[in-house]
Amino acid sequence: MQYLPIFTKLENKPVVVIGGGEVALRKCRALLKAKAQLTVVALHFHPDFYQFDSAQVTLLEAEFNPTQLTGAMLVIAATDNEDVNQAVFAAAEAQHIFVNVVDDQPRCSFIFPSIVDRSPVTIAISSAGTAPVLARRLREKLETLIPQHIGPLAELVGTFRDKVKARFSNLADRRQFWEQVFDSTVVSDVQRGDQVAATQQLEALLDAQPEPQGEVYIVGAGPGDPELLTLKALQLMQQADVVVYDYLVSDEIMELVRRDAELICVGKRMGDHSVAQEDTNNLLVKLAQQGKKVCRIKGGDPFIYGRGGEEVQELARHQVRYQIVPGITAAAGCSAYAGIPLTHRDHAQAIQFVTGHCKKDGQDLDWQSLAKPNQTLAVYMGVVKSPYIQAQLLAHGRGADTPVAIVENGTRANQRVVSTRLNELASTIEAHQIQSPALLIIGEVAALHKELAWFGNTAQTASFAQALTTVSHADTSVA
Ligand SMILES: C[S@@+](CC[C@H](N)C(=O)[O-])C[C@H]1O[C@@H](n2cnc3c(N)ncnc32)[C@H](O)[C@@H]1O
Incomplete structure (x- = not known):
């Protein structure tokens, strides 16, 4: 800065x-x-x-x-x-x-700076002198997004600050009270210009002395590009007192959580389970029972290989309130940014999501079904087990020349796409030293990467220049 x-x-x-x-x-x-x-x-x-x-x-x-x-x-x-x-x-x-x-x-x-003036709310935008026109454009956008009544609303709540401080000695309780106010009809009363009703409603909320209630938000953060976050995910990330996250959540996304929220990392890299799942479940319950708003943020979608199900079961068992916010799963994000449609009328009528990393006592996959042609497999956590995946698919009849795309760091600025064939999957992973997170897309559609990536939405990553680098990486393919 x-x-x-x-x-x-x-x-x-x-x-x-x-x-x-x-x-x-x-x-x-x-x-x-x-x-x-x-x-x-x-x-x-x-x-x-x-x-x-x-x-x-x-x-x-x-x-x-x-x-x-x-x-x-x-x-x-x-x-x-x-x-x-x-x-x-x-x-x-x-x-x-x-x-x-x-x-x-x-x-x-x-x-x-360029200023959006909703006094007493003031927003200042600067490009540090490098791009004043861009800063002005941003200001124009914000001018249209931020309603005029924000100023009077800030003025009104400002007159209640001391009363609220006197009522709630604890910072977290005060924050929860204000969250409740901004979700209440106080806002629409001010918007209508009815200051009297807004003031009465504020007083009523204060008199009600709400018990601080904890809540957990299970939020899917998508595969990495922060622009793929949903609005709801962003809102809840901004509201949380505590953010519980793991390594899959990109740094750019972590930049967007509330500045003063407590951050707790619960690890989870392949082979490095810093915090056991049971401990994470217990932590979420404990924090919510302390009256905190907890954002449990996960890469991709929480319910797709994200253990969100296990966490929600535990919350339900303890009657902890929760909200679930879906996220863009790696298969959807990586395929879009690599120019690979997961289904295509000419090439793939079905798509299966599979994991290469099952529970130790878990059942093996249905290889017979997975090896069928004209379908796409999106393999999560498949890098380490790629020799086994390759051998099983070939043994069950999938063609040796079936196209495969390996998408590393999908949707991020450092996305890399490597194209290969099924019979060379494991050796390609080794030769290119593919690192986690990486997704394997196996099936006829993977061949479309070369056709579509040049003009497609790989450019949605940080810049078009970076996108070109990404695609040129893809051209180091062995296919
Ligand atoms: C524990 S799973 C979590 C999946 C996540 N819940 C989802 O819906 O995408 C982790 C695996 O997802 C895949 N993955 C997640 N983010 C990815 C990314 N940005 N690029 C490539 N693969 C990714 C990788 O296969 C990684 O090993």
């Missing part, structure tokens, strides 16, 4: 602006919104400067001199003279005063 976003209170604080033209005028207007005490230094002033209240703005008709900055909190250089701007920058830096030289990012120790 190049600039730390902070909001400063400038009311009656000294700010110096060097420059008397239109740009300086715009900056002064922005600073006056925050009620700063301005000194403007210039040899000539745009006529509009004389409209300002002289109690708030002092006009100094003079050349720039470093002593003019003494005591200032912020300095803005808005002249069209490069030497003056440089002198202002140097003087401010020497005095450790935050300085902004307009349109000169290297000479800015602070920047003016």
Whole structure:
């Protein structure tokens, strides 16, 4: 992060602006919104400067001199003279005063962000000076997304802060109360402009003294690209007091959980079960019984090879409230981003999801059925057992030249797709040193990767350039 976003209170604080033209005028207007005490230094002033209240703005008709900055909190250089701007920058830096030289990012120790103003709610957007038009576009998007009544709502709840603090000494209880408020009719009352009803409803909620109730959200986070999260997943990740996660959840997705939520990693990599499943089940129950909102976040979909079923059974046994949020499973995500339709009228009429990693005492798979042609197998956790999977499918009659795609880190910026044939599956995995997580797509449709990936949605990963790299990896295939 190049600039730390902070909001400063400038009311009656000294700010110096060097420059008397239109740009300086715009900056002064922005600073006056925050009620700063301005000194403007210039040899000539745009006529509009004389409209300002002289109690708030002092006009100094003079050349720039470093002593003019003494005591200032912020300095803005808005002249069209490069030497003056440089002198202002140097003087401010020497005095450790935050300085902004307009349109000169290297000479800015602070920047003016694009602002969405729903006072008292203010959203500031910055591209650290690299792409102001992009920042402006984002602001426009947010302007349309964030309703106007957010400002009055924030004002109203602000008047209840002390009462709520007095009622709930515990931070988690207070947070739960506010969550309840924002899910209540208080919001729609404010939206309608009925402040009286909103206030009454807030008071009623406060009087009701709700018992803090724990809840567990079993959330599917998809295969890795954060844009594949559902809106509901994002909302619940933002509400949780505690987030219980495992390694399959990508770092980009973990960035989106509530900043101050407690994070508990329960491991789970192949061969590295840091926390036993029973312990995770017990942990979820215990946290919910403490009244916490727990987000149990899982890669892909929680109910597809995600042990979500076992966790929900345990919650139900202890009568803990829960919500389940489906996620995009690896087969759907990897196939889409690799340009492989899982079914296709010409090539595959059925799809089977299988795991290469069963419970120790689990039954073996129905190889007879899995080896049938014109169907697709999406094999989860199949890398280690690939020699066995290959041997069983061949032994049960699947053709040696059946196309296979191995998708490593599917949907992520470092996605790699390697194409091969069934009789070379294990050797290809070894030769390319395929790492977890990886999904095997076995069947006629896998051959379509080469045809479709070039123009397709592999570009949905971080950038098109990366997508091209991804596809060129795929071209190292042995098929
Ligand atoms: C324990 S299973 C979890 C599956 C998950 N619940 C789902 O619905 O995708 C883990 C396996 O899913 C597959 N997988 C998950 N995310 C993947 C990704 N981004 N790319 C490739 N395979 C992935 C791999 O086969 C991995 O070993």
